[in-house]
Amino acid sequence: MSSTEAPAPPTDELREGLVARLRAELGDGVVDTHLVPGDDLWVRIRTDAWQAAGTAARDVLGCEYFCFLSAIDWLPSPYGKGEDDPTEPPPERSSAIVQGYAGGGSRLQVLARVGSVRAKVALTLKADVADDEPRIATWSGIYAGANWHERETWEMFGIVFDGHPDLRHIYLPTEFEGHPLRKDFPLLARMVKPWPGIVDVEPLPGGDDAGEAE
Amino acid sequence: MTAVSDRRQLAYIASQAADARVNVELETEGMTLNIGPQHPATHGTLRIVARLDGEQVVSADPICGYMHRGYEKLTEVRSFPQVTTLVNRIDWLGSFANEVPFILAAEKLMGIEAPPRAQYIRTILFELSRIANVSLFLGDMGVQLGALTAVFYAFRDREYVLNQIEAATGGRFHPNFDRIGGLKDDLPKGWIAETRACMDKMRTFCDLMEDLLVGNEIFAERTRGIGVIPRDVALSYGLSGANLRASGVDFDLRRDQRLPMAWDKAEWKVWTHPDGDSFARYWVRLQEVRESTRIVDQLLDSLPSGPVMAKVPRIIKVPEGEAWVSTENPLGEMGYYVVSKGDTGPFRVKIRSASFNNIAVASWVLKGTFVPDVITILASLYFILGDIDR
Numbered sequence: 345m346s347s348t349e350a351p352a353p354p355t356d357e358l359r360e361g362l363v364a365r366l367r368a369e370l371g372d373g374v375v376d377t378h379l380v381p382g383d384d385l386w387v388r389i390r391t392d393a394w395q396a397a398g399t400a401a402r403d404v405l406g407c408e409y410f411c412f413l414s415a416i417d418w419l420p421s422p423y424g425k426g427e428d429d430p431t432e433p434p435p436e437r438s439s440a441i442v443q444g445y446a447g448g449g450s451r452l453q454v455l456a457r458v459g460s461v462r463a464k465v466a467l468t469l470k471a472d473v474a475d476d477e478p479r480i481a482t483w484s485g486i487y488a489g490a491n492w493h494e495r496e497t498w499e500m501f502g503i504v505f506d507g508h509p510d511l512r513h514i515y516l517p518t519e520f521e522g523h524p525l526r527k528d529f530p531l532l533a534r535m536v537k538p539w540p541g542i543v544d545v546e547p548l549p550g551g552d553d554a555g556e557a558e
Numbered sequence: 559m560t561a562v563s564d565r566r567q568l569a570y571i572a573s574q575a576a577d578a579r580v581n582v583e584l585e586t587e588g589m590t591l592n593i594g595p596q597h598p599a600t601h602g603t604l605r606i607v608a609r610l611d612g613e614q615v616v617s618a619d620p621i622c623g624y625m626h627r628g629y630e631k632l633t634e635v636r637s638f639p640q641v642t643t644l645v646n647r648i649d650w651l652g653s654f655a656n657e658v659p660f661i662l663a664a665e666k667l668m669g670i671e672a673p674p675r676a677q678y679i680r681t682i683l684f685e686l687s688r689i690a691n692v693s694l695f696l697g698d699m700g701v702q703l704g705a706l707t708a709v710f711y712a713f714r715d716r717e718y719v720l721n722q723i724e725a726a727t728g729g730r731f732h733p734n735f736d737r738i739g740g741l742k743d744d745l746p747k748g749w750i751a752e753t754r755a756c757m758d759k760m761r762t763f764c765d766l767m768e769d770l771l772v773g774n775e776i777f778a779e780r781t782r783g784i785g786v787i788p789r790d791v792a793l794s795y796g797l798s799g800a801n802l803r804a805s806g807v808d809f810d811l812r813r814d815q816r817l818p819m820a821w822d823k824a825e826w827k828v829w830t831h832p833d834g835d836s837f838a839r840y841w842v843r844l845q846e847v848r849e850s851t852r853i854v855d856q857l858l859d860s861l862p863s864g865p866v867m868a869k870v871p872r873i874i875k876v877p878e879g880e881a882w883v884s885t886e887n888p889l890g891e892m893g894y895y896v897v898s899k900g901d902t903g904p905f906r907v908k909i910r911s912a913s914f915n916n917i918a919v920a921s922w923v924l925k926g927t928f929v930p931d932v933i934t935i936l937a938s939l940y941f942i943l944g945d946i947d948r
Contacts, residue, residue: 382816384882394623409809410796411884412910416897425903427637444897445878455895456883460607461793461802461809468882489796492918500630515623515947524631534635 356381358465361516362389362405371398378445385467388446393557394454394471395481400488402459410487411457411466413494415473415501419451423534429437451475452526456483456490479504500525526535562644573609588616592728593932595624602644604917604943605819608924608932618924620917625947633907638664638738638874640874641904645894646732647946648911652691653889654723658737660907662817663883664738667876673817676866681820682728683735684754684885685850690719690852691758691888692800692843695940696767699840702937703780708770715763720757725749737936738874739869751860757851764848772841781837785923785935788834795922796915799890800846801939803830804838811886819885824856837940843940889913889945913945 359379366387374392378386389397401407423434441451450472459466473480475540482505484491488533494505495514502523505511513520522529534541574591594605603624609616629644637642645660646653658680665671670682697712720730726745727733735742767795771777787797792805802809810828811820829845831838876898884893897906916939923939924932 377896386880410794410915411891412796412895412915413892414895414908416906416908420899421634442899444620451637455908457895461807461814464809464814487796488791488794488922489915489918492914494793514625515626525629531631531635532830539635 353475358463359385359467362465362467365404366397368428369404370396373397376446385465386446386470387467388448388470388472391471391473391480393485395486397471398456398458398483398490401467405467406460406462407458408477409461409465409466410458411459413456413483413490413497414452415452415454415497415503415525416444416482417452417501417525417527418448419527424556425534446470448472452478452496452503454480454503456493457489477504478502478505481506482508484508487553499523502526561901562728564645573798585667585938590642591929595621600820604946606920606924606936607664608929610929611838613928613940614642615924615929618921619934620915620920622943622946625792627942627948629948630811630907630909630948633904635903637902638876638904641907642734642736643648643752644907647944648909648948649691649889649892649913649942650731651694651942652687652728653731654727654733654883655687655691655887656733658684658819658891659883659885659887660894661736662819662885663881663894664874664876665818666820666881666883667879667898668738668870668874670868670870673865673868674820675744676861676868677862678703678820678823678857679726679741679745679866680927681790682731682854682861683723684698684724684819685857686719686753686855688888689850689854690716690723693719696771696840696844696847698770699937700777701935705771705774705777705779708767711770713765715759718759722749722753722756725752725772729766731794736817737770737867739870740865744866750861754855757854759909761848763905764851772844778837780898780934781840781938782833782834782835784931785927785938786833786835786924787854787919791848791919791922792834795919797890797919798915799886799888800842801839801916803828804828804842806832811891816883817883820857821853822852823860826856827834831908837936839938839940875900876904884910887912889940889942890916892945909948911945911948913941913943915946917941917946 358460363377370393373390374387375390376388420438422437452473453470454473455468457466457468482494494508497503498505498511499516500511500523577604587727591608591610595603605621606618606620607621632644633641641660642657643937645656648656663844693716694712697709699710724747755801787805789805789807808830813828815912826849829842831842878898878900880894882895893910894913895908898905899905921936
């Protein structure tokens with residue numbers, strides 16, 4: 345989104361240049377890209393090229409600044425928003441996995457954002473990880489800040505980072521089992537008691553409309 | 559599970575061996591010092607496990623998680639307007655600043671923008687949050703070094719700013735004032751003049767801190783050259799905000815990206831310091847508060863009239879997509895990666911908080927320092943526990 349007086353240009357040479365340089369470096373390691381001109385860039389990397397992509401981003405693109413590394417679980421939550429009546433059998437929900445920008449082929453995806461403080465540009469890198477045994481190479485040797493972020497991603501999503509020097513819990517107790525940010529991990533507080541806040545908009549007294557959607 | 563406990567055991571054996579070796583070679587006794595979780599110098603429940611060799615730190619490992627509240631999971635069961643209540647409590651000293659990037663991310667996905675007056679008021683409140691937050695740091699840094707006077711001024715003068723935030727939003731610490739499409743309310747009558755007077759007080763406060771601490775010889779001795787973080791290390795760890803600028807990196811998200819906010823409508827300067835030490839981090843923050851008061855003054859002068867709320871449907875459904883918005887918060891880069899599936903609530907929100915990265919560097923920078931400097935360095939990195947643990 346651009347500010348009002350400077351509309352976004354239809355082409356974005358800066359970010360297109362990033363994609364071109366990344367493609368030249370990684371070849372078919374770049375699977376897909378999604379570019380919003382003047383705003384942001386997503387690049388999906390082949391899983392085995394993840395480490396090479398990190399090195400290329402730092403050394404070739406000049407993205408020295410490490411912003412964050414995390415993951416997304418694209419499975420729709422089987423528990424919805426926790427609005428179910430616990431005494432009733434749960435309703436049928438779709439379990440279709442639809443990935444976001446730059447596509448994907450797996451339920452879990454790792455994403456990381458790095459930026460250049462000189463060129464004032466940043467991009468988001470994504471990579472699929474295998475559903476049955478989620479693992480990917482570590483970035484902790486490339487960006488020192490990735491160490492903690494990978495520990496968090498490991499405990500929250502169960503994605504193993506090969507070559508990580510110190511993969512242990514960061515937030516949760518050592519004995520904790522399960523991966524809380526996976527969609528099939530229930531939020532117990534919502535399971536035991538329905539949450540009143542789920543009714544977000546109540547009809548106003550004397551209101552003219554009953555809250556039209558869109 | 560077994561792999562973890564095995565590794566722990568190995569680490570323990572190795573540490574015992576290290577102790578024995580130190581004993582033989584240097585005839586000193588290695589020891590483990592637990593700083594925290596309950597320690598006056600830790601601003602909350604961060605625990606640092608430091609292995610010492612005499613007065614020197616051999617290794618230091620920050621242990622976080624004592625305050626982890628699982629906000630990323632909770633956002634997935636809430637609707638978009640309800641999330642601001644949660645994110646308010648991430649960096650609790652500068653709450654309003656936490657709401658802004660999330661609201662901007664939602665607005666970006668919806669393709670709407672707040673009216674100009676709302677953008678100005680947002681920016682003003684954002685900067686007031688920064689002043690309230692960082693002014694406490696400016697006094698608190700003295701306490702960590704044993705100079706008590708400054709913090710009393712800091713608590714007194716911060717209250718003037720909190721009063722203004724409360725007058726405008728109704729909440730001293732958790733305003734929850736930002737809405738998708740604008741703001742909950744317009745400014746109250748008389749607020750602008752009061753805020754101007756408050757900004758004058760804060761400038762006096764900055765001068766006072768400059769006299770009390772920056773110009774103090776003991777303060778300089780305790781902070782200059784202590785905890786130096788070079789430019790490349792700072793970038794590699796993802797340090798942001800004043801910590802990054804104190805390492806000589808000229809980067810400020812208020813200036814270096816385009817957002818529907820009003821920072822570009824004011825004249826102000828991004829301060830950097832080449833030294834990268836604790837003194838530099840203090841000095842940069844001090845200048846930052848001064849610049850913030852300038853921003854607030856200028857925006858109050860040019861505040862446009864008009865509505866503070868754009869037209870938005872009563873039930874907010876955010877179209878499918880992904881958006882990343884980050885702003886230069888008091889502690890550094892605070893950003894939200896919001897994934898929406900066209901529902902009333904977000905599908906996934908990744909919260910990138912500044913302190914998590916800022917404190918990750920601690921184990922690097924504390925290595926080889928002396929015990930009294932540990933507190934100086936931690937204080938100068940300036941973290942808020944809620945911002946680490948989320």
